[in-house]
Amino acid sequence: MSEHIIEALGLSQVTIKDGKVVDVTEPQVEYCPLFDHHRGIKKLTKEVVEKNIQFRIDDFGMCTPNRQxxxxxxxxxxxxxxxxxxxxxxxxxxxxxxxxxxxxxxxxxxxxxxxxxxxxxxxxxxxxxxxxxxxxxxxxxxxxxxxxxxxxxxxxxxxxxxxxxxxxxxxxxxxxxxxxxxxxxxxxxxxxxxxxxxxxxxxxxxxxxxxxxxxxxxxxxxxxxxxxxxxxxxxxxxxxxxxxxxxxxxxxxxxxxxxxxxxxxxxxxxxxxxxxx
The missing domain is CATH 3.40.640 (Aspartate Aminotransferase; domain 2)
Incomplete structure (x- = not known):
């Protein structure tokens, strides 16, 4: 099984197994100007983090054999x-x-x-x-x-x-x-x-x-x-x-x-x- 742990948006820790997000911790930073300016994200939550990371997996194959x-x-x-x-x-x-x-x-x-x-x-x-x-x-x-x-x-x-x-x-x-x-x-x-x-x-x-x-x-x-x-x-x-x-x-x-x-x-x-x- 492929397992990867990433420190992601807002210092949330995300665990990915076989191309799927399986665990997300609560972000420790509520607001990041980069994600506001580029993604329109006003508040970082577990749900926002999970959605963003799954988007990266699906979009360019992050943490998968299809990685661009x-x-x-x-x-x-x-x-x-x-x-x-x-x-x-x-x-x-x-x-x-x-x-x-x-x-x-x-x-x-x-x-x-x-x-x-x-x-x-x-x-x-x-x-x-x-x-x-x-x-x-x-x-x-x-x-x-x-x-x-x-x-x-x-x-x-x-x-x-x-x-x-x-x-x-x-x-x-x-x-x-x-x-x-x-x-x-x-x-x-x-x-x-x-x-x-x-x-x-x-x-x-x-x-x-x-x-x-x-x-x-x-x-x-x-x-x-x-x-x-x-x-x-x-x-x-x-x-x-x-x-x-x-x-x-x-x-x-x-x-x-x-x-x-x-x-x-x-x-x-x-x-x-x-x-x-």
Missing amino acids: LRMKDFLSFGISEIMCTLLDENAIDSVVMVLEGCGTIIVTEPELVQGIGGRVSGLVKTSPIPELIPEIGEENIVNPETAEINQIKGIELAIKNGYKNIAVTVALASDAEGIEKLREENPDVNIYVFVVHTSKRTPEEARALFDVCDVATGCSSKNMRKIGEAESIKTVGQSIPIFAHTENGKKFLEMRLERIGGEKPKKDDPDLPYPLI
């Missing part, structure tokens, strides 16, 4: 979109990310990055979907037999495979120490950290993630937003801000802005997620 993996870039500003631009511009040569049915993987095609990362929320747990493995290539998967999610092993595999400018998506503060160690042990390799899914991180977790990152998203996180607003050297977006912590991170945000024609005018009273957690 590629998607063309569209003019928005998110972590997946930034990494697409960096691959296009040869600023990076690989992305370590997570795909349902495969776990931690290495990707080098911009359309794969967008199709994988732009379509699915935080993946907590997954199990193998054999049909997807040839699409990614066994040599690009940390563990094809278990679909293990392990970003440290993903970076190690990317280094072993010869990549020198590696972007990695990270959600767990526990990965920070391992990333620092890999940076020290591999001075000839650039490891660029993109922190995602930061909602409900403790002050200590947000601190560890921000300290290790080049770019971080604010999500609905009161703690990441507090640090980012104080220490970011460049911030893009207001409702869901994206923070640059390093000069490389700043450069990456600017490259994406150039691709999409610049930043939108700032609002005096932007919509924010509610509550921040």
Whole structure:
């Protein structure tokens, strides 16, 4: 049986088995401006979450053997979109990310990055979907037999495979120490950290993630937003801000802005997620 657990809209945890939503926890965030602006969703409820996730399953095969993996870039500003631009511009040569049915993987095609990362929320747990493995290539998967999610092993595999400018998506503060160690042990390799899914991180977790990152998203996180607003050297977006912590991170945000024609005018009273957690 194929089983996948996703941290979805409003930090609701969704369990999917064999292409069907079987369990949904109560959302911890009531309002998300992204889902309001794009879907007209004014309040996140268990029913809304279940409907949205089942739509994704039916529409592009999320968590099924029919998963559509590629998607063309569209003019928005998110972590997946930034990494697409960096691959296009040869600023990076690989992305370590997570795909349902495969776990931690290495990707080098911009359309794969967008199709994988732009379509699915935080993946907590997954199990193998054999049909997807040839699409990614066994040599690009940390563990094809278990679909293990392990970003440290993903970076190690990317280094072993010869990549020198590696972007990695990270959600767990526990990965920070391992990333620092890999940076020290591999001075000839650039490891660029993109922190995602930061909602409900403790002050200590947000601190560890921000300290290790080049770019971080604010999500609905009161703690990441507090640090980012104080220490970011460049911030893009207001409702869901994206923070640059390093000069490389700043450069990456600017490259994406150039691709999409610049930043939108700032609002005096932007919509924010509610509550921040």
